[in-house]
Amino acid sequence: MTETKALLQKRIDEEYAAFKKEWKSMSKNDLIENALAIYAVNRCCALLTGAISEEDATFLLRFGSPLQVMSDLYRMELEENSPMFYEVCGPLLQQLHHEVDCPEELLEGPAMG
Numbered sequence: 001m002t003e004t005k006a007l008l009q010k011r012i013d014e015e016y017a018a019f020k021k022e023w024k025s026m027s028k029n030d031l032i033e034n035a036l037a038i039y040a041v042n043r044c045c046a047l048l049t050g051a052i053s054e055e056d057a058t059f060l061l062r063f064g065s066p067l068q069v070m071s072d073l074y075r076m077e078l079e080e081n082s083p084m085f086y087e088v089c090g091p092l093l094q095q096l097h098h099e100v101d102c103p104e105e106l107l108e109g110p111a112m113g
Contacts, residue, residue, distance in 0.1 A: 008057040008066065009049060015067040016045050040075035041067065 001009070019041050023031065031038070045067060048060070060066040 002054055002057075004054055004057045004061065005052065008052070008061055011061070011065075012045060012048055012067045015065055016041070019067075036078060037071070037075050040071040040078065044071040044074050 019038075023034075023038060026034070048067065048070060052060075060070070063069045
């Protein structure tokens with residue numbers, strides 16, 4: 001690993017540790033509300049610590065918080081490109097409407113707890 005990549009890895013590790021500390025202090029509801037952002041940070045951390053070019057490492061080191069920058073961009077991309085509810089669930093909902101022998105547990109809903 002080059003010195004540049006090692007420095008980027010160190011910065012990412014420090015940022016990730018700070019994120020984890022913040023997440024540990026969150027309530028369950030806050031964790032749920034921030035699930036997409038948490039996913040983005042975890043995914044970007046894994047990707048940025050993998051096979052990244054020297055040029056990309058140098059570029060990312062220009063930012064004070066490279067993990068934050070990349071995870072924010074990734075989260076925005078996920079939000080913009082996520083399918084609308086009816087694109088994903090619409091056909092399933094239609095199927096459910098037409099289901100004749102619907103099991104009782106489906107009618108009652110999932111157990112929460």
